[in-house]
Amino acid sequence: MTHDSAYTMKTRMRADLRAAIKNGHTDEAALIRALIAAIDNAEAPPLQARRTKTDQHRFSDGSAEIERLHLNPAQVRAVLLAEIEERERAAVEMNRLERPDRADALRAEALIARRYLEIV
Numbered sequence: 001m002t003h004d005s006a007y008t009m010k011t012r013m014r015a016d017l018r019a020a021i022k023n024g025h026t027d028e029a030a031l032i033r034a035l036i037a038a039i040d041n042a043e044a045p046p047l048q049a050r051r052t053k054t055d056q057h058r059f060s061d062g063s064a065e066i067e068r069l070h071l072n073p074a075q076v077r078a079v080l081l082a083e084i085e086e087r088e089r090a091a092v093e094m095n096r097l098e099r100p101d102r103a104d105a106l107r108a109e110a111l112i113a114r115r116y117l118e119i120v
Contacts, residue, residue, distance in 0.1 A: 006071040043068040
């Protein structure tokens with residue numbers, strides 16, 4: 001099995017997730033889970049034209065098995081940047097709504113997520 005950039009990143013994130021949980025950093029753990037989910041979503045192959053979301057699969061014949069996309073470093077970086085930008089835009093909006101506490105929390109999440117850009 002080949003390991004792509006997404007696999008490597010998720011392996012690192014899962015180790016960080018375990019550490020965050022162990023140390024009681026629940027906000028950081030929630031962020032890391034969201035980042036892993038974002039990468040998982042990016043790895044999902046597009047729906048084939050001949051299939052719909054409601055197709056039935058017979059699990060014994062392998063029809064439910066589909067290979068995930070392999071992401072290169074630029075694609076993983078793009079996913080992380082999108083997550084960071086989403087939090088930064090939300091922080092601006094929270095400031096506009098006079099919720100500086102929530103804005104600070106979102107900026108802290110963006111800062112934590114930025115550390116993963118350094119290892120992509």
